[in-house]
Amino acid sequence: MIRTKDFYLKKIYNLEGKRIGVVKDIYINFYEKKLEGFEVSNTAFFSKKNYIDIDDIIDIGEDIVAKDLKSGNGLKFKDIKDLDVMDTQGRLKGAVEDLLIDRNNYTIKAIIVTSGFIDKILKGKEIFLLNECILGEDYVLYTGKENISFKSIPHNVNEYEFIKKI
Structure with missing residues (x-):
C-alpha cells in the first residue's frame, strides 16, 4: 500500500527523457475507488496541459515516466483533504488526512x-x-x-491500551 504523500513532488519525464514537471496533486474517482491521474506542475508557462492519465503512465518508481500531457479536470485529493468525517449518528470522527492506494492496480x-x-x-x-x-x-x-476499527499507531506507544467497544 502506498499513500498520496508518496506521489507529491515526484519528477515526471516523457519517453524521450525530457522532464515534464513534478506531481502537484492526484486526481481520484471516489465512487469507482481508483486513482485517475496526476496534476502536473508544468515547466511550460501558461500551458493548459497539466494532467497525466494513469493509463498513460509507463512506470512509477523513484520518478514517473509517462507518454504525454493532457488537459484534466475532476476531483483532486486536495479538494477532499481536511474534509470532516461524520458517522451515522452525527458524531465527528475527524478529518481526511490521506488515502491508502493499492500499488498494483492503483485502486x-x-x-x-x-x-x-x-x-x-x-x-x-x-x-x-x-x-x-x-x-x-x-x-x-x-x-x-x-x-470494528483499524488504527495506525505511532511507534513506541506502549502505555496506551485499546478498549474494545461493545
Missing part, C-alpha cells in the same frame, strides 16, 4: 482520518475502508460499524 482502499495533533500522538490515526464511506459536499459520511 483506493481506505482513507486515513485524524482527529487532531494530540489525538494523533496518543491514539493514532483511524483508517476507514472506502466502501464504508460516502462523499458529500460538506463532509464524508462513515457508515461502518463502531466495534
